[in-house]
Amino acid sequence: MTGKEGDVAWETLDLRTAQPFGIARWTHSSYPRTFVTYAQDGLTGRGEAAPNAFYGETGGTVGAVLPLLAEALTDGWDWDGLHERMTARMPQGHPSVKCALEMTAVEWAARAAGVPAWRLLGLSPLPLPESSYTVSLGPLEEMRRQAREAVSRGHGVLKVKLGTGQDRQIVEALREEVPGAALRVDANAAWTRPQAKRMLDVLAAADVELVEQPLAAGDLEGHAELRRLSRVPLVADESLHHVSDVPRLAAAFDAVNLKLAKLGGPLQALCALRLARAHGLGVMLGCMIESSLGIAAAAHLAGLADWADLDGALLLANDPFGGLEWAAGQLERPRGVGWGVERR
Template sequence: MRTRFETVSLPLDVPFEIARGTTETAENVVVEIEHGGETGYGAAAPARRYGETAATVEAVLPELLAEVEAVGDPHARRTIGARMATVARANPAAKAAVDIALWDLAGKLLSEPVYRLLGCSAGGNEPPTSFTIGLDETETMVERAREAVESGYPVLKLKLGTDRDVETVSAVRETAPDATIRVDANEAWAPKEAVGKCHELDEYDVEFVEQPVAADDPDGLGYVYERSPLPIAADESCRTAADVPAIADRCDIANLKLMKTGGLTPAVELIDAARAHGLAVMCGCMIETNVSIAAAANLLPLLDYADLDGSLLLESDPYTGVPVSSGRFDLRRVDRGTGARPP
């Protein structure tokens, strides 16, 4: 097995702001693993929120990939995952890049799409992805929402965390009366504030509220969950399967991301844990190239909700992924691997 990686800089279509800051360019690290005449592709989209940058990914990847080469079997993902854990305790995005590349490679070697390796079928009715509208002036958010709806996206996710939150949702709802609207506070609210806003937002037919309070405030999350008229999704509070028991009675939806779990293999573990605790499941993303978005799309048959618009927010992406139309990924078009293709 031969391995390599490179960092790609991906400008965004428009600056993307959430409650924690603004992003104009995303740095992803793309991994390639070759074996048996095939190449598997994976990518890391590191987030400072979880202690990673492109530099930390670049620093740890040589050691992680050395374990891949030492095992020498692209189908031994759990063995490789266990060995990577001995090299780096954290670094989930770096591990995700390796794990995704292994799944892509395995699918190509077996001439099967990854969703089939996961035991799933694709019927064309998998949940549509939301299209995210970053924090901005209300008028700008309304205009971007209008453009997204006119482009065929039926589900909007609005980033909130200002004193104009309710005003913004009201204005977007007026502009997009038939759209499904979700909101994401990215930890910006205090518990009592969150409850008040949930009651106000309920007037505008909001589907659910994502991460209303700080991730390190489980009691606050529970406080909101018990008093909110709207369903609550846990994102920053839920990184891996081990976090599920602590949030199970404090939210309705567990939101996984491959860059939090460490790849597809541990993502399936989180899905199973969430189901065992009676939670609905969503898969979200960072701002990512199609390499990793395609991998996450293969989880769609296992999900209730999807927020996989990371590559849609880019000005351009050198990699192609699973075809998407009107917010729906067409997994039936994936013949083998994840569906990601190089330039």
């Protein structure tokens, strides 16, 4: 799909993962991603829409609302105006489309200023935390193989997808398989309260560094109770849809997972990050399955986070963007003007 509205143009590509990628809710190998450009005064800004069904989006909804939301982008310097006009058109939802448009405005302005986006945003050049590499959900032997191969390629931090009846066995097997690696787990909202309570000792015994979203997104009471019992920090992912969710999560979680595509863009993620710090929350900077363009935008903010989970593009077989420098899980701050990546 391609389209154009005023100075905004877009194109949808099917990104494919090198291996089928499974979490508690689904397994897919193909991900439609829409790449958006905004042209003004001879300069172009670029953004990516990485829709996720959990947040009410599909490739179809992206195509349907892009023409309407693209009208909101009339001046690459006017970020507040863009946000207000997008919100007026679509008060709820469509965060990945809003993200793509916000990304284009930020990169356009960074290119107009001749600086990297992180510098335009006034951020210090802090080193990025090492990113985790995801072990996706599948048969136990396959998960062991993924973990072994990732560690042999130099990854020191693994994020293990859980949410099955075999989670204890998975955690114990991977701890045994890669004894030197830091392990994080992500239940993707799939555990019941009793199941989560039973897992706490398993996670602590395996020296798991953190657990993402053990319970259903709306179960803040359950998370608050679990947090009182847990020695492992609890990180909100599916419970966080919008900047305004952050304050009430502080009573139920130790940290939040910020993803640009679910929060509505880099400026919204930066707002959420500041708000999280003001409420004493830890911060993970995460991603969807997305190209190096989307990952780069997150990387510009990642120096402010405690943990990074930015492996989305590493899992792809056909990443349309290049220019990010990885040494296993260690991503260098993108260099160059704007987002610092180039179309291949």
